[in-house]
Amino acid sequence: MKMGTALNLVLILLLLTTALLAVTARDLLAAVVVFSVYSLIMALMWQRLQAPDLALTEAAVGAGVTTVLFVITIFKTRRREEE
Amino acid sequence: MKKVAALLFISALAVLLLYVVASMPPMGDPDNPTATHVIPRYLERAEEETHTVNVVTGVILNYRGYDTMGEVTVIFCALAAVLAVLGRERRGVIHGFVDRSEVPASVIVKTMVRFMVPFIILFSVYTILHGETSPGGGFQGGAVIGGSMIIFTTIFGLYESSRRIPLKVRAPLEGAAVMGFFLVGSLGLVGGGNFLTYAWPRVAQGLHPSLVVWLTVLVEVGIGLGGAMVLTSILFAMIREEEEIAPAS
Numbered sequence: 001m002k003m004g005t006a007l008n009l010v011l012i013l014l015l016l017t018t019a020l021l022a023v024t025a026r027d028l029l030a031a032v033v034v035f036s037v038y039s040l041i042m043a044l045m046w047q048r049l050q051a052p053d054l055a056l057t058e059a060a061v062g063a064g065v066t067t068v069l070f071v072i073t074i075f076k077t078r079r080r081e082e083e
Numbered sequence: 084m085k086k087v088a089a090l091l092f093i094s095a096l097a098v099l100l101l102y103v104v105a106s107m108p109p110m111g112d113p114d115n116p117t118a119t120h121v122i123p124r125y126l127e128r129a130e131e132e133t134h135t136v137n138v139v140t141g142v143i144l145n146y147r148g149y150d151t152m153g154e155v156t157v158i159f160c161a162l163a164a165v166l167a168v169l170g171r172e173r174r175g176v177i178h179g180f181v182d183r184s185e186v187p188a189s190v191i192v193k194t195m196v197r198f199m200v201p202f203i204i205l206f207s208v209y210t211i212l213h214g215e216t217s218p219g220g221g222f223q224g225g226a227v228i229g230g231s232m233i234i235f236t237t238i239f240g241l242y243e244s245s246r247r248i249p250l251k252v253r254a255p256l257e258g259a260a261v262m263g264f265f266l267v268g269s270l271g272l273v274g275g276g277n278f279l280t281y282a283w284p285r286v287a288q289g290l291h292p293s294l295v296v297w298l299t300v301l302v303e304v305g306i307g308l309g310g311a312m313v314l315t316s317i318l319f320a321m322i323r324e325e326e327e328i329a330p331a332s
Binding site for chain 1: 321
């Protein structure tokens with residue numbers, strides 16, 4: 001297997017894992033942190049797909065700004081999801 | 084019963100989607116439908132038609148200028164919606180829950196942030212101004228400026244942050260993206276061309292082609308400033324608290 005293909009596979013596996021964790025986590029703060037990791041991996045994916053513009057946007061908006069906005073919202077509401 | 088029905092529905096959907104994915108053309112194939120219609124024209128003629136070296140910027144700001152103007156308007160509408168729900172501060176200093184945090188930021192963190200923020204802003208200015216030659220542009224640079232504002236606000240508090248970017252600076256700049264785009268786009272109409280074209284057939288024919296580049300950079304700067312201020316205003320509106328709380332230090 002080539003180096004690039006292996007890296008793609010690892011990234012896709014991490015992407016799926018973080019997406020599932022972000023959906024299933026009951027602790028909303030943990031879900032937000034995992035979602036930020038998801039965005040960062042997605043930025044790496046955009047870079048691997050040769051879309052540096054999108055990678056920049058994803059890293060700045062997805063991993064940076066929305067995470068903080070989510071954390072502020074959690075701070076102002078409740079941290080745990082209801083059963 | 085409900086769960087079984089949901090499982091069946093999702094399985095059917097998965098089979099359908101996987102079937103469609105399997106019949107999609109292979110990625111990166113030059114014979115793909117996406118690569119045979121408008122893409123060759125963009126790649127071959129973007130530089131002479133839009134005068135931007137970065138084809139992505141040429142497509143975003145010139146060929147698909149209407150889309151980008153709509154996106155910019157959407158961002159502005161998002162800010163309007165947030166302010167309609169959370170309210171805008173009255174003139175003067177504002178406070179938020181970051182100011183009365185029980186765990187004050189340590190000296191190391193404060194020094195690091197004070198050291199980093201100018202460089203982050205420098206990077207975003209580079210991203211905005213070099214949008215027509217390298218990856219990036221107004222949106223990305225604006226988001227990075229917004230990120231630096233977020234770092235500063237979370238460490239030093241809303242009081243310090245809102246003193247540095249007061250309302251009277253933010254409010255006029257929030258519309259900079261939409262206004263800048265619209266005004267520069269209308270210049271194309273005045274020059275006898277189409278809306279949102281920077282190359283005016285009648286007026287600009289004899290002018291230096293770098294004028295088009297400067298107009299593109301002007302739109303980029305407008306989008307960057309507007310985006311940054313919109314993000315900052317949304318952040319301030321979300322952190323702000325009504326009652327007056329004295330800052331910790």
